Structures are given as structure tokens and as C-alpha cells.
Amino acid sequence: MSKAIVIHETGGPEVLHWEEHNPGEPAPGEVRLVHEAVGLNFIDVYFRTGLYPLPSLPAVIGMEGAGIVDKVGEGVTELKEGDRVAYAGVLGAYAQVRCIPADRLVPLPDAISTHDAAGMMLQGMTARYLLKGCYPVGPGTTLLITAAAGGVGSILCQWAKHLGATVLGLVGSEEKAETARKNGCDHPILYREVDFVAAVRELTNGEGVDVAYDSVGQATFLKMLDCVRPMGTIVPFGQSSGDIEPFDLRLLSSKGSLFLTRPSLMDYTRKREDLLAHAKDLFDVVTAGVVTMRIMQEYPLSDVPQAHRDMEGRKTRGSTVLIP
Template identity: 45%
Template structure:
């Protein structure tokens, strides 16, 4: 058995519901590895799951992505060795830990040019951006895209990568400071959506041009405006709910707003098998190498201070990615 520490959620609730507890890990079974984690990524889905918005059987671990080194191999594991640097983002809950058992088919090798911190901070968010920009809608040069929460972890990646693909990038963010970050990240226009009249301000800034695709991770506060800001026959991609669930609509509204398309995708079905996972991860790592994705870690918290990390995220008090350090 191996001693480890893991964040356990026994009841849904606020950040204080999470507890770092000692656990004992058995040797890795067939097809699995023991991973010593060096960096853990935070994603807003962690907040939804902690609150019970996405109900889980309790007790449960939390967290979806981490980077580290393999300490032991289970029977039948091929393609990896003890000491290899690897990352995972689709191995089930439990990444909030200093060690864990992970199925080998959920691992991707980290290239030498990418640090553990960057892999943990960027993999989940980069894979989210990858399917949004390349699969949900293959962004083309000259198209206008609108990215809500453009100063956030995924938002910054979307903006920079879309710009590298030749798009005209329009962003929104929740303060003047965050709009400045969005512009630094690649937005041609950045509008503060905490200010009254922001949709009109956005259209004024674009000369009335609307977006071919709108990427909306905010939900309740932006969704209906997203429908107004999409061009006729455009696509609205709702992939998060940072401000709360988006309001229900009648399908006829999509017709009235310009024969729009609406989708609610997620990252996991886009990376459901090892071959697809590793191919998509390779595209993300190549984007990092080319500069289309740049690491911007906004805050680091010790794993023991995970509650403070969640509070900062919910208060929208950070820009860029949040990293947990075991």
C-alpha cells in the first residue's frame, strides 16, 4: 500500500465541504499506473460538481487533470516506463491528490518542451479549446468569433488560438482590467459585460457585424445576448454556466433570431478513447510549441488550500489558469 493525500467531498456545499484526507492506495492493477502528481489543474466544472449542480455519488474525489511522474506500472501496461512524465484529463474524478491510480489509456506523454505546470494548467483547457475550434466549428480565416469570459483560462486559449487561425476575435470580460487581458491575449475588441448596454457597445465596436460563432461559457448572464450577437445562420456554442444555467428557450426563438444553430457540447465525448485523446493532445501540445497557446497561470494554491482556490474562482478574482500544487 502507498500513503497518499486526497481531497474528499462527503457532502455537496461550499468550498469548506472539501477536506484533504490521508488515503491508502493499493498497487496499480492491470492496465493502470501509480502516478505521483506534481501539478493539478483547476476547472470550473470542479465548482459545479462540488456544489451538486452535476450530482455525483458521495463520497467522491474532485478534479479532472494533473501532471506528474509514473512511480509504478500495473501488469500489461505498454508504452510507458517508471519515471515518465505524463498528464491526464479524462481519468475520472480524483485529480485533487498527491498520488493516485490512473488507467494507462487515460495518460498522454508530456513533451520535453512542455513543463509539468503548463501541462496541468493547459491540457483540459487546451483540449476544450481544441474541440471547440476544430470540431464543434472549424474556425476559418476571416470569420468573426465571439468569446465570452475571454480573460479566463479557456477564454484566453480560445482567443489566442482563434487569432492564430486567422479569425477576427471579439471578447467579453467582467471588468476593464480583464478586458485589457483579453486584448493582450488576441482580442481585436474586448467589451466589459458587467456594464449596462454592453451588447450595443459590442456591435458599435464591430460596425454592426455579428459573429459566425459565439462561444459562451457564462450561461445565464450572457446566453440570450449571445443569440442576438450571432450572425444569421450562425452557431451559438454553450459550453459552461459560470453565472448559472442558461434560461430555457423555445426552439422557435432560434428561427426568429436568424435561423441560428445551438449546441451544448462537452470535452469528454470528444476524447473518449486513447487514440483520439492522444491525437487531440498532440494538437494541443503542437499549438503550445507554435505559440498559438501560451501558458498564463493566474494563481497557485497549495493543495491543502483548495477551498481558497475555489473561492477565488467563484469570485472571478483571478485571470488565467489556477494551479493546485501537492
């Protein structure tokens, strides 16, 4: 019998229990996957606390992993036993072994290990849709990133710089500012020490950025509206500080006819061809050395409660993987 992290109720890190868990047999269209590594992401906290509703309880959370196909269900033709694969966006990753729809899995190129893949799929494909789907970032684009030294932020800085953009990033310490600089952030802004709206305006000669990517939410969203140029774009894609409170849409008009979108990876990769395109672009920039995946923390999967505490306490940087 394999093991998994199971929650029987939503709440704090203490609801995460390391228990025996039977993954069962793969249904038609599924494969059974033996995880070699699992990714840790802030969306896991949203499911743990109940901010994002779970289909039922008890439940296994986690949205990202990589490993080896152990058994193939009826009708699966694209994969076979022994294939190295990875995925993001399918609940149930906090397990040694799981069953998963085959069409949600991406074969891994030889140059990318399952360990690295588990730390890059969700964050890397998120960066891809932010830079190419939500706004066409390219030469001449000026953009702002919150949590610029975090997992998605670190990838965004590197990838956006490669695309020719000027990158501004919010960070909480000088250490994180240095991390952001190494990743290509042209202007790290210490938001605890300065008025970041004023800093952004000064750095853009009063104009504002073309697009702002906000993973923080409640604490930053309204201020981000003042960082964007007229007819610029705001992209909130997370809420690590809490939900964005309801606001009058006329605010977007008064701030300069701003565009607003609240995207999700699941929508941008809903079609298999889109999933494969996102994964290919990510693998291409990683294997070319354009984006360096920095897995900064590693925990045993059984110790995921501590990993959650560290992540929520902003003690983590870059990507984190859990080893089953």
C-alpha cells in the same frame, strides 16, 4: 499514506477536506500516478456543489493533473515507471497519488513541464475542440468569447487570432480587457459598462458574429443569441453563472435559423486517437509560442477551499495550478 482533498457531502468550499487517502494498487489497464501539479477548473465547482452528480460519496474531485508514473498495472504497454504524463477529464485529481486508466494519459514532450501541463490540458484541449470541432475557425471568421480573460478565454483568444479570426471578447474590468488584448482579442467589451449585444452588432456592422462561445451560461445565453449572424453557431460550454433555463427551440428559428451545440471534452476525446490528436495540437501551438500558457495563480492542494472561493469570486485570471 498519501493525502487528498475528500468531500463527504456536496456544498460550499467548506466541504473540501484535506485527509489521508490510500490510492491503492493499479488495476489491470491502470497506472499509479504521483502528481506534481493539479489543475483547477470551474467544472470542479459543479461537482463540489452537486450540479454535476458524483458516482458516490465520499469522493475526490478534480479533473486534470500531471506527474510521474509510479507503478504500472497488468496489461499496460504504452507507459512505464518514470514516464512524465498528463491528463484531463478523469475525476479524482485532487490527490497526491492516484490510480488512473493508462489510456487516458498523454506522454509529455520534453519542452513542457508537468507544472505547465497541469494548467493547460483541460482548458487547452477544450479550446481545441471549440475552434476545430464545434466550428471550423479560420481566416475571415468573426467570433465572440465570454470570460475572454479567463483560463479557456485566454487560450481561445490567442489560438483564434493565430487561425486568422477576428476576436471579440466580454470582460468585466479594464484590467481584464488589457489581458484579453495582450492575448489577441481585437475588441474587448466591458459588459458591465455597455450593452454588449449593441456593441457586438456595431463592431460587426449589424451582422453579428459567425460563432459565439459562452462559458457563463444563465446570465449571458439568451443575449448571445442576438449576437450571432443568421445561420451562425452558439456554443455554450459552461455555466459559471448558473444553468441555462429551458427555452422554446423555435427561438433559434426566430433569431435566424441558428445552430446550437452543448459539447464536452469527454465526448471529443472519447477515442484514444482523438485524445492524442487534441493533445498534439495543443502541444504544437504551445511549443511554437503561438499560445502562451499563463499560470496566474498557484495554491497548495491543501488550500483548495480558498482557491475555489477566489475562482467563484472572479478573482482569478488565466490558469491556476494546485501543488500537492
